[in-house]
Amino acid sequence: MSALLNIPAEVFTERTLREILEAPMTIKGIGEKRAEKIRVLKEISRRWFSEQHRLRVINGPEDVARHLMPKLKGENQEHFMLLALNIHHRLIGTSVVSVGSLSGAVVYPREVFRDAMGYSASAIIVAHNHPSGRPAPSKEDIKVTQHLMLCGDIMEIPVLDHVILGDNLFYSYKENKVGRIKL
Numbered sequence: 001m002s003a004l005l006n007i008p009a010e011v012f013t014e015r016t017l018r019e020i021l022e023a024p025m026t027i028k029g030i031g032e033k034r035a036e037k038i039r040v041l042k043e044i045s046r047r048w049f050s051e052q053h054r055l056r057v058i059n060g061p062e063d064v065a066r067h068l069m070p071k072l073k074g075e076n077q078e079h080f081m082l083l084a085l086n087i088h089h090r091l092i093g094t095s096v097v098s099v100g101s102l103s104g105a106v107v108y109p110r111e112v113f114r115d116a117m118g119y120s121a122s123a124i125i126v127a128h129n130h131p132s133g134r135p136a137p138s139k140e141d142i143k144v145t146q147h148l149m150l151c152g153d154i155m156e157i158p159v160l161d162h163v164i165l166g167d168n169l170f171y172s173y174k175e176n177k178v179g180r181i182k183l
Contacts, residue, residue, distance in 0.1 A: 006034075056091040058083065061172035064127055064163040065181040067091070072129040072165055078105040080128040082112055084119035085160070093119040097126075107144050109151040116157050124152065127163040135166035135178060145173050 015027060021042045024035040058064060064083060072079055078100040084093040095115045098105040105128060116124045126148060128141075137145075145162040152159040162173035171178050 058085060058089050058091055058125060061161055061163045061170055061175060062179060062181060064125055064161070065165060065170040065179070067094070068127055068129075068163075069165055069168070069170075069181065075129055076131050077101060078128050078131065080105045080107050081126065082115050083125040083127065084116055084121035085123045085125065087122040089123065089160075092121065095119075104138075104140065107148075109148055112148060113151060113155055113157060116155075121157055123158045123160050125161045125163065126159060127165060129165040133167035133169075135164040135169045135171035137162075137164055137171055137173065142173075 020027065021038065024030050024038040025032070030038070056063070056067065058067075067083070068081060072081075078098075079096055080098040080100070082093075082095050082097050083091055084095075086092050093115075097111050097115060098107050100106060112124070112126065126145075130136075141162070141164060145159075148162070149159045160174065164171040164173075168181055169178055170181060
């Protein structure tokens with residue numbers, strides 16, 4: 001922080017973080033401009049920690065659909081997505097693993113689990129969209145799901161579900177049924 005504000009580091013070692021954040025102008029060498037920078041850093045930190053405490057809990061395929069449908073609506077290519085979850089099934093990260101064509105996306109388990117390990121995920125959910133709007137799984141979707149679940153068992157990062165997204169409809173591999181979602 002001292003480099004960012006161009007203030008000797010000793011100034012900060014003599015004060016607690018609370019003192020610095022609550023009353024920056026009481027510190028020698030900190031004027032209005034530097035105090036404003038500290039207030040900005042404080043606000044950014046507050047927001048970041050606030051977001052960490054309200055991570056979205058994924059309780060089922062409806063939550064996956066609510067999270068991803070707005071992002072994938074109108075896409076004319078399949079997007080294969082990873083949702084990384086912590087031990088409490090809170091969403092810690094989302095990534096696009098593969099972008100394919102109108103009718104398919106190539107999915108390699110190594111890419112799925114590389115991203116999962118990058119997030120230090122305890123479990124994952126995979127999902128992809130069907131640009132046709134119909135979420136019924138293809139034979140290839142079922143094959144990929146089974147392969148990923150086997151890899152997840154081996155790597156001890158369970159694949160909790162594979163959700164296929166259509167036009168306000170989704171298919172859950174785990175629940176083996178189609179559901180409707182209102183956005």
